Amino acid sequence: MDAEIKRRLRSAYIFVLKQPSSRCRPRCFSHRPCRDSRFWLGRMLVNRVVVVVGEEMRRWHRVVMDGHLRSRYRVLPRSPLFRDVSPVKQRRRCSLRHLLASLKLVILAAIVLAILSSRLPSSTPLASLPTRTALGRVLPSGLRPKLRKTPLVDRRIFQQLAELEVEPDPDERPYFSPNEDLQRMPLVTGIPENHSKKSDPEQFHCGLLPCRFLLPLRIGEQESKARLHFAQIIHLAHQLDRTLVLPNVGKSRLGACFKWPVNAYYNLAEYNSTLPSGRPALIKADTFRHWLRSQPARETTGRSVVVSLPAVVEEDPVPAEMALEIRVGTDPTDDLPSCFDHKFDSIDISDYPPLYITATAPFPGLAIHDALKPPILDDEEQDPMVLMLTYDLRNVIFEQPLPPLRYASNLHSLAKEIAPSAPYVAVHWRMETLEPNGLPNCAHALVDTLAELRERQPDLDRVWFASDYPVPLKTIARANNAPENTNSNKSCTFRDAGALHAEAIGIFVNAFAGLDGRLAGMELLELTEQAIIHANVRVGLEAELLRDAGVRGILDKLIASKATVFLAGGMGCAKRSSFTRQIVDMRLPMEADGKMENANIVDYFGSQ
Template sequence: MLRSRPTRQAEASIWTREFSPALPTITKTPSQASLDIAWKELEESPKRISLRRSYDELRSPRRRFKRILPLMLALACCVLLFWFLAPGLYASLKESHNFLPSPPPQVLEPTQDLIEITPSQAPTTSPSSKASLVHVQAEPRITDTRKVRWPPMVTAIPETRPDTNSLYSGVTASSIDAQFCGGISPCRILLPLWIGEQESRSRMHLVQVLQLARSLNRTLVLPNVGRSRIGACGRWEFEVYYDVGSFVGPKTEADEGLVRKVMLMDDFRTWLEMRPTEPSGQLLFVDEKTDVDEDASKDKISPNSTEALSVYVDKTSLDVEDSRLRKVRCLPTKYRQLELETFAPMTVHIPPVDSFGGQFLADALAQDEIIRHSVLQGSLLDPIPEVLVLHWDTRHFPFPNLLDPEAMNLDYSSKLYSLARKLMQPPYLAIHWRMETVSPSLLPDCAEALVDTLTTLLSDPNLASGIQTIWFASDFPWPVSSSAADILNSNLEGDQTQGSMQIASSARRSNTFRSVSHEHVEAIGIFTSAFRKGGVLENWRLTGVTEELERVRREMEKEGKGYVLEEDDDEGVLLEDSGVLGILDKLVAMDSALFVSGAKRCGRVSSFTKQITDYRAKQKEANVPRNIVDIFG
């Protein structure tokens, strides 16, 4: 019902004044007749009348609603996501925090009736209860008759790092020693820190060191290897060069019953870390020097076994900056658990002859007087060091009956044998020329003599049948194959006027061959020119270990295989190691149909060459065809 005129008029004026100042003010009052007519029209057709507000007032609520609407939609999405993901999040949180499992659900017996609740029978519930009810009705009615195991079975135990405080709890040094040293406690170990010659002779010296360890009743740690050296500071493990299995077992009847006690380097370092107390160690330097000035500050002891030995004991403990350790700086870092303060370092000078008895050395080291002088910290319950760290720098062999590594069955790694067979397919001819010890003035003549020898051998159809490739093994630091000869000569021609050129350590094939003279380059040029077009050996291909390794690498990469010798050598650095390259040269030369090496004038009968010829001599006894060895010069 419409309000009276005065009231409507008053409210309209208030509205106009306070909320809509832009509207015009009503100045004329309608007559009574017009009001009666309007009233009559309203009674005949009623209409809804609303007062019109200003434009700004009408727009304000809509604007606020539009601003709030996105927030409300986002909130609704979050609620829905939480609704669907909450059960999974709770389960994962429960598993990660190892909550105790909830009691097993009760399983309905097969005799019980299942009750289905219909919507008409369902009581009034909250929205959450309704949602769960809908979920229950949607599931199929399946009776779980599986037998629930309680408590649940433990299938895995999470790994945790042990507490350092409890790491040695209940562990004794004797128990660790018995575990690593074949039940013997305390351990008596010999660690070869350094063997002072390159691989071919170092391999022979390792057999001498093994015999010394057996004489001292010590376990030999198989040293690391690297860059054609053997010692505890090498980069690679022992089995990279050699076959551990063949080295451990006895080969001859005389060795039966004598156990070769050896320990892998990894086991030795694990033993150091697991010991609750640091094992004692002593440095032993064995060389062929005579008495020198540096021995004046040491105590000299004359052993009872022989006067040929000179034994000196330092008066102080080992200094890591000692000049005798300049080639083996890894001792305080790799083997920091080794305690070297209890026993003073000891130096033994042995005669530089092969006839000297190695047993004299072993007897001197076991002499009571020498042991007492080496103890620095008063009296000890055990005056014998647990680890004897050996620095072996001799050129002769104190155990002359063990000069042949094959007698001790020290063979090369099976991986190197396999790789050598991939490098060359027989038949082929192999050359070994060690240029380091040859007088530079003789090198050009020796190169011509080598070409003449090859021409003579390959001219014989019986000897040269099927041979298309010449393998060249040398201490010359660069490849000399036909494909690389021109590049080699162009790179070195400018250096000939300078007399000699230093060889980078990474390029050396020999640790002692450090500079190349222009005579070396001239000799290599004479030799390689014979394989070029128009040369007397142009029908044969000249190659070497560098070229064939590159070929094998390309073939393996094409097949999608990794070009590595060891799994931990991701970058293939091992195949650039001078020791590995030298062993591959040796293995390839052993299996060649024809083998040529330098005579005394143009080379040297090195241990490298001798091991090849000795192997081929055994093959000749087995009637291997075309097992020919010749020399040039």
């Protein structure tokens, strides 16, 4: 038995040594694959010995049991010719391994070819990537990559972000004043706009003289005052003999970075004339950008000019010869808006340092003109082609009155469709920046004034209410309710409406409710989304433009200007604003035309 076990162990050792390598070469300890496999050969040897010993133990047990049973039951012994065969197969075939490896390579090559042959159309930027359908056809379910659809962001998200934007009140603190210590996150430099491909931009020709432009990058304050500043800038461009690049408009502001062209707010037909030099007086922003792209590289030079108020206004009058303080900056990119690199990247601003002009006296228009005109008229190198103006003043710069800008004819038509039929009363109540404690008393004063008007003129049964309060009147159920989150787009700066504001509006609204209210029977109206949509069926303005805060303010202004009676808040109950002043100016021609019978220019409620 011991000799048989030794023989079997020797055969097991020889069997392990004869195992082929991964490359089916003879086993040799000097061969590198063999040296790398010594550990695994040792494990194979141990496993083989365990198998052999186990087989021999089981065989010995069977022999002993077989002899015991045969002697007990008197069974003849087994034939010596019978021989057990070990269940361990000792044959290995390299040819089979080669066959399996080749089959794997063929399957892998077929999968790769199928993926490479399944591509997107070559016109798309993702043409080199396989489609989801192609991968599903050639790959098993367990090997298919989990492709997810690329998330898309449309332009509607920008409207939602704009509603969350908080802007400072330009009447209370500087909005565009330079601040060298400003720390902020990087700004988005450009957002692609939806351009119409139906018509190409107009071709622009400067005439016989070199092209000279005045480009307003930003104009401080909201639409009512920005409208006045824009008229001043038009006159300044005329004085400088420069073609004015029309700014864009949006969110009740004017500047180069907004979405809508300026004719969405204003009608500039009367200003579209020719300068004395023969240059066109005005040029559209898109036409100017098209002209910039047609110019040779680095040929269009520009200089940034920032015109602003001083940090501290002196009480004593300043002599006319000291009306300006001029400071030369160092970095030409300072105070440029975020869209400059995207829209006006072809303007070379490296040759001219920026100018910071501070107006320290009233009516500094002539002084600004003298500061911006070229020192030597015949030296074109000292005169940049484009003056990029950042305008942050609060008052007019020219003493002589200028004709006001007329609003767009489409907005006049839309306001006519929305306005109630005459006669009606228009009320403008600006509550922002007022002391809230006095607002409830002002609301009672407004109710008293309307009640007196109805006693004198019973046919005044409709009240048009224009205010910067950010909650629609239809949502006011009772007094003392808190303001709700709403998308009224009435003001871009009034974000601090509190309980006293809500109480004042509640007092006013409840006067129209039920049969016991002092103004019961009168209809309270305001600019609503439904009214705009219904009236726009005949006008056909773009739906996104109608949601703009500037457009809605202009509509309120036009409707109030046509009212039979106009009421505004008195001193202490409302802020005297350019909004009210412009409504009064638009109502003055009614008196000259003899249309003021049973009407007024303006009356005030509350204390004077």
